[in-house]
Amino acid sequence: MLDSVRLYLRYVVTSVRSQMQYRASFIMLSFGHFLSTGTEFLGVWALFDRFGSVRGWALPEVAVFYGMVNIAFAISEAAARGFDTFEALIKSGEFDRYLLRPRSTALQVAVREFQIMRIGRLCQGVIALVAGSLAVDVAWTPGRVALLMAAIAGGACLFSGLFVLQATMAFWTTESLEIMNTVTYGGVETAQYPLTLYREWFRHFFTFVIPLACISYFPAQAILGRADVLGSPTWFQWLSPLVGVGFLAVALRVWRFGERHYRSTGS
Amino acid sequence: MTPQIVVENLSKTFMIAERDPGAWGAVRGLFHRRYRAVRALDGISFALEPGELVGYIGPNGAGKSTTVKILAGIMVPEGGRCEVLGRVPWDHRIANAREIGVVFGQRTQLWWDLPVIESFDLLRDIYRVPPDQHRRTRDEMVDMFDLGPLLDVPVRQLSLGQRMRCELAASLLHRPAILYLDEPTIGLDATSKLAVRELVRRLNREQGVTVILTTHDMDDIEALCHRVILINKGRILCDGTLGQLRARVSNERWLIVDLVDAEAVIDDPDVRVARRDDGRLCLRFDPERVSAMELISRVAAKHPLRDLYVENPPIEEVIARIYDQEQR
CATH class of the missing domain: 3.40.50.300 (P-loop containing nucleotide triphosphate hydrolases)
Incomplete structure (x- = not known):
């Protein structure tokens, strides 16, 4: 395990170094990323500027949601991006090379392409989070800081799990996988807003099926110190980031199953 | 020594998805797939x-x-x-x-x-x-x-x-x-x-x-x-x-000779002339019927030679013939 972490970091260092060979391209891509995610926030801002607040939520609070989700997503986009473009590996037959190495394929695929330029979205998220929490004057206690970190880590795991699931489908078919993007990128957009804005079935979907609410809405309640109108207990708000880790674990089990299927059918 | 690699009766079949031609075929393929089985390995055995x-x-x-x-x-x-x-x-x-x-x-x-x-x-x-x-x-x-x-x-x-x-x-x-x-x-x-x-x-x-x-x-x-x-x-x-x-194919060997007289015709019951390239001839013979030594002296007695060598048919040819036998 420790050894795998070490290998992961080695891969990351090597990958970053080879991306730094094209320094100008790195700077422009990061900046472009910063701007394109920035326009998303402009949309949020425009909405609240028009209506003041939506169902009791004001802009600074939503900025906290936005920040948490985008930081988590940026991390998983950088760290698990290899899964996002995985079907190309299957199509070209390049995946055989990964199977020939004495390591888990998930580890190798994850680090295939560590995208340092995702730092653009990360900056965006940090700015929104800091600005939002200053505006609502969050009472930062060590516990709340830890919970924030846990929520971000859990979120990164959850999004990575979604990337893994999307990639796993390529073991069966390499056609029309773009539909999965509605869950990953759509999920980010959804989780940027408080859960109470949505209809009940939608809330349930994002709590129990794809537990996005567990890494944004519920921990944010505890961090902002609000009483949840949905009635979630406090202990649940504090433990909910663990659901993201569990989701990734399940996704990796499904991945192993898919790999086994692929090796038996070998297309 | 015990073998390092043992393979016994290995078999493998691939299922290849088939699709009817045209746009309608592509749509139908989404709902109903037909597969064609391709036998890639059909009982392979060897040991190394x-x-x-x-x-x-x-x-x-x-x-x-x-x-x-x-x-x-x-x-x-x-x-x-x-x-x-x-x-x-x-x-x-x-x-x-x-x-x-x-x-x-x-x-x-x-x-x-x-x-x-x-x-x-x-x-x-x-x-x-x-x-x-x-x-x-x-x-x-x-x-x-x-x-x-x-x-x-x-x-x-x-x-x-x-x-x-x-x-x-x-x-x-x-x-x-x-x-x-x-x-x-x-x-x-x-x-x-x-x-x-x-x-x-x-x-x-x-x-x-x-x-x-x-x-x-x-x-x-x-x-x-x-x-x-x-x-x-x-x-x-x-x-x-x-x-x-x-x-497995044949014991055939080739005698390649360069004749001084480019127009000369070689007529020997034990050889077949496979190729002729000006004065250079490729003579196929079966070493069980006639030894290389004997054939060389027979040919050299009748025709002045500039050069000669004996070789095996190229392996490509041997393999092509094995495939041929298999097809029949």
Whole structure:
């Protein structure tokens, strides 16, 4: 395990170094990323500027949601991006090379392409989070800081799990996988807003099926110190980031199953 | 000696999705798929001793790479038994991978944008080779493959021949007992081909590495392999030495003569004139009916010769005839 972490970091260092060979391209891509995610926030801002607040939520609070989700997503986009473009590996037959190495394929695929330029979205998220929490004057206690970190880590795991699931489908078919993007990128957009804005079935979907609410809405309640109108207990708000880790674990089990299927059918 | 690789009655069928032509066919394919079964391996059996160097040959689609994939543990067959170093490879993919090396002539295992040395370092971590052992093996390989000047060059800037030397070295850094080479000389110029062959020979002789070589280049086979396994349509047609392979078709040999008189006609009951190129003739004969010595003296008595030599029919021809026999 420790050894795998070490290998992961080695891969990351090597990958970053080879991306730094094209320094100008790195700077422009990061900046472009910063701007394109920035326009998303402009949309949020425009909405609240028009209506003041939506169902009791004001802009600074939503900025906290936005920040948490985008930081988590940026991390998983950088760290698990290899899964996002995985079907190309299957199509070209390049995946055989990964199977020939004495390591888990998930580890190798994850680090295939560590995208340092995702730092653009990360900056965006940090700015929104800091600005939002200053505006609502969050009472930062060590516990709340830890919970924030846990929520971000859990979120990164959850999004990575979604990337893994999307990639796993390529073991069966390499056609029309773009539909999965509605869950990953759509999920980010959804989780940027408080859960109470949505209809009940939608809330349930994002709590129990794809537990996005567990890494944004519920921990944010505890961090902002609000009483949840949905009635979630406090202990649940504090433990909910663990659901993201569990989701990734399940996704990796499904991945192993898919790999086994692929090796038996070998297309 | 106990065999290192045992393959018994291995079989594998692929299901290929078929689709009706046209847009309507594509839509129908979404809901209802028809599959066509393609038999890639149909009862393959062989055993390899440690230190053998075997040529595994056959036309495209014969089942060569399917066999190699199964031996490498990355594909699961549907029937038959297989053990590599006492392990079932597909049940122990990772343990198996640590003890084999694989080189695909058409694909790289190195990192395109990185200098060669960094690829080597990454492989050390992937294979968990202890640092001092890695250093020793690497230096040995650098020496043997003459890689010194290439180590700091990014892989994408290497010529194909240089890259192939690095690929071979990379596949050996974890000291595998078995090496699978898939078309290692494809696309190489003549000098590089010779260099790669020489390296493969030395690896096999000096380091005792077992080598399975799949190739379309019959010069590779003639230069390197004592034993050849010939497959077609998922079945083994022939498994033996090059001499046995030839004997299966015929014992025919060729006497090539350069006549002083380019117009002369050779008429001998024991030979067939296969080719005529001005004064150069290719005479086919069966050494069981007439010895080479006797034939040479007979021909030389009638026709003044400038030069002569005796050779075997090229292996391509032998193999083409075995396939022909099989078709009938």
